[in-house]
Every structure is written in structure tokens, then in C-alpha cells.
Amino acid sequence: MRVVVQKCKDAKVTVKGQVVGAIPFGLVLLVAFTEKDTLETIQWMVNKIVHLRIFEDQNGVMNLSLLDQKGSILSISQFTLYGNCDKGNRPSYQQALNKEEARKLYNLFNRELSRHIQVEQGKFGEEMEVSFVNLGPTTILLER
Numbered sequence: 001m002r003v004v005v006q007k008c009k010d011a012k013v014t015v016k017g018q019v020v021g022a023i024p025f026g027l028v029l030l031v032a033f034t035e036k037d038t039l040e041t042i043q044w045m046v047n048k049i050v051h052l053r054i055f056e057d058q059n060g061v062m063n064l065s066l067l068d069q070k071g072s073i074l075s076i077s078q079f080t081l082y083g084n085c086d087k088g089n090r091p092s093y094q095q096a097l098n099k100e101e102a103r104k105l106y107n108l109f110n111r112e113l114s115r116h117i118q119v120e121q122g123k124f125g126e127e128m129e130v131s132f133v134n135l136g137p138t139t140i141l142l143e144r
Contacts, residue, residue, distance in 0.1 A: 001042070001105075005052065011023050011026070022074070027074070035095075050065060072120065074120050075106075077103075082095040
């Protein structure tokens, strides 16, 4: 499982001209799955994300989590995180989990996140437009 975590404000995702998810402040997550991912993988990732200390405290030190800041999450499925460009110029997506299994894990991931924090999301498998202001900028790659 790979997740790109981006600290943000004013994040939204649009599908076919309609806003389907939006948050005022928190994290944008770009999420991808591979064959080895399980419920345990998802639970580890959820715990890591909600407790990740990347928000500044009163001294300007990254010492606060999303839970401390009472932020939200905009979760976006993005199988292209498993694009492999080692050979040639066209990415291979063989490491990405097949669409139906990935959809199940993505839905489970968002349900698990929702147990801790407000989660908005894009539409799995759809062409999406994602826009936000990256604060910091702070971008972290998590992999399990």
C-alpha cells in the first residue's frame, strides 16, 4: 500500500464538473494498493496517518497530528502510484492491485479512517480533478 500524504487547505475533488468531496483543512491522501495488502496493512496505515505529527505547534515545530488539529481527510484513489518506469517510457502498472479488489480495499480504508476523522473522497475509477493548497509544502510518502 502506498499513500502520498499532503498537508492542505481548501481541497476539493471534481468529477464531470461536480464537486464530490471537499475539506477546508487537513490532509489530501493519494492511495494505491498492491497484491500483498490486507486489513492489517490498512489498519497500520490508518493509525500512522491520523497520528502523523506534521502540523506545527505554538512554537512552529511539526509536533501535532491531524487529530490534534481537528482536520479532515480528502481521500483519492490513484493506482498510478504503482507505475513502474524502469523499462521504456510507458509506465507498467503490473504491481497495482486489480480494479475490483482495489475498490474493496479503498472502501475499507476509508471506513477505517472514518472511525477516527471526517473523510471526504473522490470516485473510485473515475477521471477526477483534484485541487488544493499544499501547506508547507508538506508531502510525505508512506508505504507498507
